Amino acid sequence: MQRQGYEATGIKQISQQANVALSSVYHFFPSGKQELATEAVRHADQEFADIMREALATEADPAEAMIAVTQVLAEYLHNSDWLDGCPITATALETAGRILDIQRAAAEAFEHWRALVAEKLRHTDIAEDDILDLAHTVINTLEGAELAAQVSKSAEPLEIAGRHLARLINSYR
Amino acid sequence: MQRQGYEATGIKQISQQANVALSSVYHFFPSGKQELATEAVRHADQEFADIMREALATEADPAEAMIAVTQVLAEYLHNSDWLDGCPITATALETAGRILDIQRAAAEAFEHWRALVAEKLRHTDIAEDDILDLAHTVINTLEGAELAAQVSKSAEPLEIAGRHLARLINSYR
């Protein structure tokens, strides 16, 4: 779903790629595809949070840490032939306004990731209100840059985003 | 496709909603769905460019103009019950790496929109290299903020993005 989105990903395709019986999928996700997708988004939430947490920890300075994050994301993207961008964006977008469970799970994921960034920014003397705003823009700019990088098959949007986010953060202290 | 993405949007659904015979769709788009989607992306490219051009023109100062753009985007989003975000993101993401024509059309759209922003920024004394970088981040942050606004059904991400983009631009002069 990260690569193809919700609709293009079939349950049979999932069961085959996982070497698992189709019945088993319906055994563990009785409500079908929507339940599976919701859990997939929640799983991707945790997985992506781990990646970000680790990348943020490599640099003590929050501004520098942003650059580290964009570098890690660029690596993942490049190593997967520009296929593995944000794990939930595609699914979130095409189900927005149609499948509320998935939309809610996606909203919670963004909130979760924002909290990680905010946590990192609290090691500065930036005011709490500004920190919360910055966390918004950091995640949103990363999302947009990852999308652009994927579509253009280039790491440049992510590199630029890293530098600009660092500059924006530094402008608050 | 703006609302549902590529896979979830059927050709029959399109022909019905357009009050047009299914045969007519295949008459004008002989190569089928992929060709139709590619043209749809190109059309959305122009349409979105018009919206941005108009919004950018409402404010003489480029930094202020960014806030105007986010306000306009927030309006569109709110008026459509948070359904009409960026017209190509969903389609671009789920076809990335799978349908090259669509991916190319999407990349050209982003390039087109960046050029509009760069054009506006040339009314300042910012160095050309910085202008091109800023255009990248402006579009990418708008994309990310629009996604977040749509998923969270709130205009807040766009409002914050507008303020931060203005601040970032002003930091260059």
Place this chain on the structure above:
DNA sequence: GCATGCCTGGAACGAACGTTCCAACCAGTA
């Protein structure tokens, strides 16, 4: 009025979709 294009209506195709069902299976425990 008649012929020559382009366009449409409607039916049909095979394939894939999500989902359901049930018999068979295979741990465990007693």
Place this chain on the structure above:
DNA sequence: TACTGGTTGGAACGTTCGTTCCAGGCATGC
């Protein structure tokens, strides 16, 4: 050994998908 719970294999359901085909309509040109 017998039983019981959870898990699987495989076939089948109806529906929808993208696509194809062709006879008919309907203007425009002579």
